[in-house]
Amino acid sequence: MTKKIMRGILAAFAGAVLMAGTALAADTKAVAISNFAFDPPTLTVAPGTKVVWTNHDEEPHTVTSASKAAPFKSAGLDTDEAFSVVFNRPGTYKYFCSIHPHMVGEIVVK
Amino acid sequence: MDTTSIDRQSIGPNEPGHTRRGLLKCMAWAGTGILWTMSGGVPKGFGLGGEAVASETGGFTFVQISDSHIGFKGAANPAPDATLQQALAKIAALPNRPALMLHTGDVSHLSKPAELDAAAEILKTARLDTHFIPGEHDVIGDDGKAFFARFGAPGAAPGGWYSFDHGGVHFIALVNVLGFTPGTGGTLGPTQLEWLEDDLKGKGASTPIVVMAHVPLWPIYPQWGWTTGDAGQAFTYLRRFGSVTVLNGHIHQIVQKVEDKVTFHTAMSTAFPQPAPGQAPSPGPMKVPADKLKSMLGVRRIDYAPATGLAAADLTLAS
Numbered sequence: 394m395t396k397k398i399m400r401g402i403l404a405a406f407a408g409a410v411l412m413a414g415t416a417l418a419a420d421t422k423a424v425a426i427s428n429f430a431f432d433p434p435t436l437t438v439a440p441g442t443k444v445v446w447t448n449h450d451e452e453p454h455t456v457t458s459a460s461k462a463a464p465f466k467s468a469g470l471d472t473d474e475a476f477s478v479v480f481n482r483p484g485t486y487k488y489f490c491s492i493h494p495h496m497v498g499e500i501v502v503k
Numbered sequence: 504m505d506t507t508s509i510d511r512q513s514i515g516p517n518e519p520g521h522t523r524r525g526l527l528k529c530m531a532w533a534g535t536g537i538l539w540t541m542s543g544g545v546p547k548g549f550g551l552g553g554e555a556v557a558s559e560t561g562g563f564t565f566v567q568i569s570d571s572h573i574g575f576k577g578a579a580n581p582a583p584d585a586t587l588q589q590a591l592a593k594i595a596a597l598p599n600r601p602a603l604m605l606h607t608g609d610v611s612h613l614s615k616p617a618e619l620d621a622a623a624e625i626l627k628t629a630r631l632d633t634h635f636i637p638g639e640h641d642v643i644g645d646d647g648k649a650f651f652a653r654f655g656a657p658g659a660a661p662g663g664w665y666s667f668d669h670g671g672v673h674f675i676a677l678v679n680v681l682g683f684t685p686g687t688g689g690t691l692g693p694t695q696l697e698w699l700e701d702d703l704k705g706k707g708a709s710t711p712i713v714v715m716a717h718v719p720l721w722p723i724y725p726q727w728g729w730t731t732g733d734a735g736q737a738f739t740y741l742r743r744f745g746s747v748t749v750l751n752g753h754i755h756q757i758v759q760k761v762e763d764k765v766t767f768h769t770a771m772s773t774a775f776p777q778p779a780p781g782q783a784p785s786p787g788p789m790k791v792p793a794d795k796l797k798s799m800l801g802v803r804r805i806d807y808a809p810a811t812g813l814a815a816a817d818l819t820l821a822s
């Protein structure tokens with residue numbers, strides 16, 4: 394179930410600014426969504442890393458980029474659902490939960 | 504823990520409205536509920552057993568329900584549809600039939616059409632004239648398209664907000680769960696604020712105003728997003744009115760406050776409770792023992808009489 398959702402989301406992002414690179418090449422890093430917070434709130438990764446967010450709360454959350462320049466936007470993630478983005482280009486990508494906007498995080502690619 | 508809370512706001516068009524304001528003074532966090540201490544001879548039993556006060560005095564009764572979260576399956580309440588039905592049964596058992604029902608949002612849990620349809624099916628069994636606004640759970644992924652298609656008010660502004668009059672009371676339904684920006688709570692936005700200013704123009708200051716919105720319109724706990732960033736602007740337009748009653752949802756518990764001529768109330772959910780501010784690592788659904796759940800869910804009854812104003816009484820599903 395979770396895998397299927399992830400694949401669907403990845404497919405949806407193919408061709409977007411960030412590009413869903415081939416999973417083979419991508420190193421994977423996780424961000425947990427627990428207790429209404431992104432953990433870790435700041436994650437630093439190398440270019441080409443796939444970042445996977447998994448919602449561990451009973452409450453739905455989203456992963457929504459804060460900038461229009463590099464858009465990524467998950468659907469509402471229910472308990473145990475995941476979302477991933479491959480970050481190819483160096484930069485700082487701030488994001489938040491569009492359901493609970495006080496939840497903020499960032500991915501630093503360098 | 505008794506989560507029943509009663510308050511009586513005696514601010515009507517026929518009195519200046521300052522005398523009794525000092526009565527609602529003391530708000531105490533007590534475990535998982537809120538207790539209100541009252542003084543000054545306000546009849547504490549009012550509304551709970553049900554004198555048919557309102558209809559005898561030329562007024563009317565209406566009810567508020569909130570946060571039904573249809574589609575929620577978590578341990579805090581695996582059957583929110585059943586508890587919503589129990590909430591409607593509470594309302595049906597009131598001594599006088601409410602003229603209106605207000606739903607202050609989070610009708611669904613994940614904004615799914617199937618959830619919204621299931622909620623609509625249950626809610627229509629109440630056979631009440633029901634007015635809705637969305638919660639953030641009702642606008643996930645589609646900015647509320649599926650929600651508004653089912654529960655939108657005819658003639659509402661493109662953003663979903665609207666107002667109407669009933670029995671001498673002006674009701675304003677605000678949407679503060681769209682256009683969120685990082686690091687904030689609820690947002691009304693400049694377009695809606697402009698509409699509100701316009702909507703209130705020409706209304707006499709003695710018109711009782713009821714404002715409904717999902718996220719609290721005052722800062723209850725901004726660390727958890729329990730606030731609306733630009734609500735202050737709205738109150739600059741509401742300030743001149745002699746009686747303003749604000750009805751919110753979102754936090755799944757009763758918190759009330761009186762500030763000058765404005766009375767603020769958040770409501771219990773019909774689905775599951777949430778922790779008191781700062782009393783848990785997060786504001787997520789709070790699991791309580793099964794026998795306790797019903798005492799933390801409920802509905803709000805509000806009686807309006809022209810001579811005495813609005814009086815609110817919260818009824819738990821256990822009461």
Ligand SMILES: [Cu+2]
Binds near residue numbers: 570572754
């Ligand atoms: Cu809710």
Ligand SMILES: [Zn+2]
Binds near residue numbers: 638753754
């Ligand atoms: Zn909410």
